[in-house]
Amino acid sequence: MNFSSARQYFYQEIQQPDEYIDLAKAALYVAQEEYPELDVEEYLNALDTMADEVGERLPSSRYPLRVIQSINQYLFDDLGFVGNQTDYYDPRNSFFNDVIDRRLGIPITLSLVYLEIARRIDFPMEGVGMPGHFLIRPAISEMEIFVDAFNRGEVMFAADCQDKLTQMFQQPVTLRPEFLATVSKRQFLARILTNLKYIYLKKQQIEKSLAVVERILLLFPDATSELRDRGFLYYQLGYYPQATKDLQIYLENVPDAEDAMSIRWLLKEMRE
Structure with missing residues (x-):
């Protein structure tokens, strides 16, 4: 596959109304510009298999916290997915195929693995674009809990999020509602791309930076x-x-x- 057909597939995927966008496919099309030989179906099948294996472990009473516990155990204990603390700015942390292969990623791409498994076992979750850190939460309106996929699926409450922000910015931060707002699928993809953009700019890889900005503009013209x-x-x-x-x-x-x-x-x- 050449560069432009990967871009074309990405464009077609994001032309749909937001709720119909397949995040895993779109993220794999982003990676396909870097890896033209990438087989998207192979990675979608890998996610299906993971979800089947989680499904077999689910407790009969599907309380949200117990479902989260089952996903955590499978992803972080059995498969060994982990946040890349040592080389956070490695571009491979932003390519979804690499994250699945290496079981290593940054908050947003590990969240994507988590979201995709949760979706396949009928436990819908959504992304939360907290400043400087990405979280996910069950899509249950009366339930204010957050999951940190970068830290082995740690379950957090709003007060923990405030502590996290204070710790990250090294000064007291007042938690504003927009800090814990859920993100649309387009915003989710733009955040993956923005990470890549800064990595490439830092490395002075101008053509790659341009290719990333072009895709952000497809999402948000x-x-x-x-x-x-x-x-x-x-x-x-x-x-x-x-x-x-x-x-x-x-x-x-x-x-x-x-x-x-x-x-x-x-x-x-x-x-x-």
């Missing part, structure tokens, strides 16, 4: 900051007409942006 970033990346690659177009649209949308002056200077430089 009106994301002005991504449009600006794509303009900068085009500029760095010497694609001046494309860079000019993106940066001009950005300025039209955000004329009083903090970086407006430097962007006008850049546009002038490209014209000359």
Whole structure:
């Protein structure tokens, strides 16, 4: 499979209404641009098998905490899935096939393994985009519990989330409702891609950064900051007409942006 057909499959998957997007497929299409030979079905089958094995262990009384306990035992004790503490910024932590193969990932991709198994055993869960850390929770409105897939499925309550934020930001953080808001499937995929984008930017891999930003813009065509970033990346690659177009649209949308002056200077430089 070539790069553009993986992109095409990704695009087709995210064209559907949000609730119909298959997160596992979409995440595997993201990985397929990196691994053109990747067999998506093989990984979907692996998730089916995992779910079947969890299903066999479920207690007859399916209390949410007992279901979570069964998933935790299977994923973290039996299979040995673990958060990659030593090399958090390895791009493989963001590629879903690598996460399944290596049993190693970051909060959002380990959450995806968890969500996909939970969905297959009819225990729907949803992503929670807490600042700086990703959690999941059972999709049961009266139940305020959270699961941290990066820390072996630790069960947390709102107060624990506040402690976690305080610990991460090394200063007292007041828990606001939006910190524990559930994310849409598009937002979930954008968060995986944003992780990859920063990894590639840090490594100065401009073409790979551009490929990631293009996919974020497929998810959110009106994301002005991504449009600006794509303009900068085009500029760095010497694609001046494309860079000019993106940066001009950005300025039209955000004329009083903090970086407006430097962007006008850049546009002038490209014209000359």
